[in-house]
Amino acid sequence: MSSFTPNHALLNPKFEGYKLEVISQEDAVMRFGLEHRPTQVANSGRSPLSFKEVQSRITHNHLAMANDGGRCLYIDSEHRVILVDLTNDSHIPSFAVVYELPAPISAPAAVQVHREYPSAVFLDAKTAFVADGQGALYILGLPAEGVATILGCFELSADTQTLHSAPTPFRIHSVARISDSAAIALLSSRFYGDPEATRAQSVASHESEFDVWAAKFSLPFPIQNGGDLAPIDILWRRRGQDVPIFTAYDNSRKCYLLAGSSVYRELSQPTPPSYEPSPDEMAPIPRQDEKLDVETPPRPPPYSWTQTSDSVTVAFPLPATTPTSSIKVVFSQKTLTVHIQSTPHVEGVPLPRYSAQQLWDGIQTSTSFWTWDREGEHSFGLLTLHLDKQREDTRWMHVFASAGTPGGEEEVSETLDPSELYLIRESLEKYTAALQSGEDMSGLGLGRGVPALAQGEMDEEVDSSVGRVAFLTWVGEDGGIPVWSSGFGDSACNVLSIDLPGSGPGASMIVKNGIDGTLFSLDEAQTVGSLPTWTHSATFSALAFVLASKRDTRFTYHVSSKATLAFENGSKDRGGNVYIYRGGRPGQIWAKQSVLKVGDGSAGSLLGVGTFKTAQGHTIVCLCENELVVMYNIF
Numbered sequence: 001m002s003s004f005t006p007n008h009a010l011l012n013p014k015f016e017g018y019k020l021e022v023i024s025q026e027d028a029v030m031r032f033g034l035e036h037r038p039t040q041v042a043n044s045g046r047s048p049l050s051f052k053e054v055q056s057r058i059t060h061n062h063l064a065m066a067n068d069g070g071r072c073l074y075i076d077s078e079h080r081v082i083l084v085d086l087t088n089d090s091h092i093p094s095f096a097v098v099y100e101l102p103a104p105i106s107a108p109a110a111v112q113v114h115r116e117y118p119s120a121v122f123l124d125a126k127t128a129f130v131a132d133g134q135g136a137l138y139i140l141g142l143p144a145e146g147v148a149t150i151l152g153c154f155e156l157s158a159d160t161q162t163l164h165s166a167p168t169p170f171r172i173h174s175v176a177r178i179s180d181s182a183a184i185a186l187l188s189s190r191f192y193g194d195p196e197a198t199r200a201q202s203v204a205s206h207e208s209e210f211d212v213w214a215a216k217f218s219l220p221f222p223i224q225n226g227g228d229l230a231p232i233d234i235l236w237r238r239r240g241q242d243v244p245i246f247t248a249y250d251n252s253r254k255c256y257l258l259a260g261s262s263v264y265r266e267l268s269q270p271t272p273p274s275y276e277p278s279p280d281e282m283a284p285i286p287r288q289d290e291k292l293d294v295e296t297p298p299r300p301p302p303y304s305w306t307q308t309s310d311s312v313t314v315a316f317p318l319p320a321t322t323p324t325s326s327i328k329v330v331f332s333q334k335t336l337t338v339h340i341q342s343t344p345h346v347e348g349v350p351l352p353r354y355s356a357q358q359l360w361d362g363i364q365t366s367t368s369f370w371t372w373d374r375e376g377e378h379s380f381g382l383l384t385l386h387l388d389k390q391r392e393d394t395r396w397m398h399v400f401a402s403a404g405t406p407g408g409e410e411e412v413s414e415t416l417d418p419s420e421l422y423l424i425r426e427s428l429e430k431y432t433a434a435l436q437s438g439e440d441m442s443g444l445g446l447g448r449g450v451p452a453l454a455q456g457e458m459d460e461e462v463d464s465s466v467g468r469v470a471f472l473t474w475v476g477e478d479g480g481i482p483v484w485s486s487g488f489g490d491s492a493c494n495v496l497s498i499d500l501p502g503s504g505p506g507a508s509m510i511v512k513n514g515i516d517g518t519l520f521s522l523d524e525a526q527t528v529g530s531l532p533t534w535t536h537s538a539t540f541s542a543l544a545f546v547l548a549s550k551r552d553t554r555f556t557y558h559v560s561s562k563a564t565l566a567f568e569n570g571s572k573d574r575g576g577n578v579y580i581y582r583g584g585r586p587g588q589i590w591a592k593q594s595v596l597k598v599g600d601g602s603a604g605s606l607l608g609v610g611t612f613k614t615a616q617g618h619t620i621v622c623l624c625e626n627e628l629v630v631m632y633n634i635f
Helices: 051-058 195-200 423-437 460-464 543-547
Strands: 017-020 029-033 071-075 080-085 094-100 119-124 127-131 136-141 149-155 171-179 182-191 209-218 233-240 246-250 255-260 304-307 311-319 327-331 335-340 354-358 363-373 380-389 468-476 493-499 508-513 516-522 534-540 553-559 563-568 577-582 590-597 606-614 617-624 627-631
Touching (some): 071 127, 071 606, 119 171, 127 171, 171 246, 182 255, 327 363, 493 543, 543 577
Parallel strands (some): 493 553
Antiparallel strands (some): 080 094, 119 127, 127 136, 171 182, 182 209, 246 255, 255 468, 311 380, 327 335, 468 493, 508 516, 553 563, 617 627
């Protein structure tokens, strides 16, 4: 399957940081009070929301943006569809109530089904699909002026979805015209399981699954009789453990892409087993007079390394009893092989084993060599590799190309002080002794293994939580598994950002790579059966590092390689900001950063964002609880 291997030529290990580029708040930002105000309050069932549902509602974008014009819409607190038109030259948006959704009916106390937020997507600038969050879908024709024309009314239902006869609440994620005669919308809903099993389930359980539905609509839309809701024509249905982060239709491959924190399986496949923690992950139960606040000894990295302008030195600690004949090291221009054979194993310390592992960059095999220093007074010796770079003055970010990527090698930071390179041996000896005695390992160091940008500031626990792990599931137009797919999802990656709504067609993601953000774009297929390939097209240096400092971020989006935008949520009393990080060219040690205030304290929380392009640049639209904030020609 496709992978997210970065192009080393687009990485910038010498990057120093971001410099502030001031954008005039008065010139760029305009605020417009809302007569029809949106809300993030949703009538819900009587059972608690699962964690996945809460997370998806926090990141739900309440603003729908058309891809081919400055039109957007939202649903207000009174269930009215509000169309916003920003295409006039006066820079003043027009607001129009184009449709009123039926008011929700209060659910019986016994009902455990949760309603969804209303949602909407544009098929084109004149056609919108609107879901009321209760199970109904309305297709609206949007004229230049006046109220909308109803092109169709539908509802989603399934025999085993709910505990009553009401439609299934769902959210609409995307819609695509797959031919002149058909459009496909992707929907998601929570799966409540068998009614009897659900009744017997404890309300304390927060485990949940979610269905993804592909709904087909004929074009042009057929005339419906009266205002009755017609059943939605479902092409296929998948099930996973989370609401999708984003969905897309790849016309060149005739497939659908579902990105979420789990794989979306066919309904005939069994539910994946629940996670069972390993013994070392389980928290012990405290007993009287027992001290449990003893620091767990950190495991040293598998090796330490440092570099000069023309060489890389890597040190592997091995048991001192290892004979030279058991060490096998093979150099090639792009790969490294290290095998240790017939050596007594030390508990808690795995031996290095690398088979033709891709190096960060090329080496000179004729002048590269290795040494083995047993150091008889130590329990560990050092296997030291001396690698001569093919390209001098090229700084390596890691020893191995796959370091820090999902499924790749462990990320090991460079030891910036060469004199401390061999401290890994002493640290490993203390680590193994601590495993046996249970002594505290605090205070031990392996050298200053932190890049210059983050030195003294890196918090590994915080940095590791940036982004969302996503699995990519590909589904054929008929709901089947593409011939090139294993059926168990595509490569996993840590997603920092997705496309800003309205920024145009195509699929791209910014994927975490160490402290950087690497922009990958989905390539267009030459043939329908081509394997999906993602190309690394740009790098936002240190993006993961700077995003880790933003603790109130609600949305993180990007517009191609131009900029990444981190939007703060804001509140009633404190307005949030948007942090804009510009893309830079390879080799630049500085990039530009701008900050604009979205809310001014009276705007309320940020609920949705989008963009559209004009001849002067990209304009950002921010929907808040009380205001529409428009940022003109930001980049």
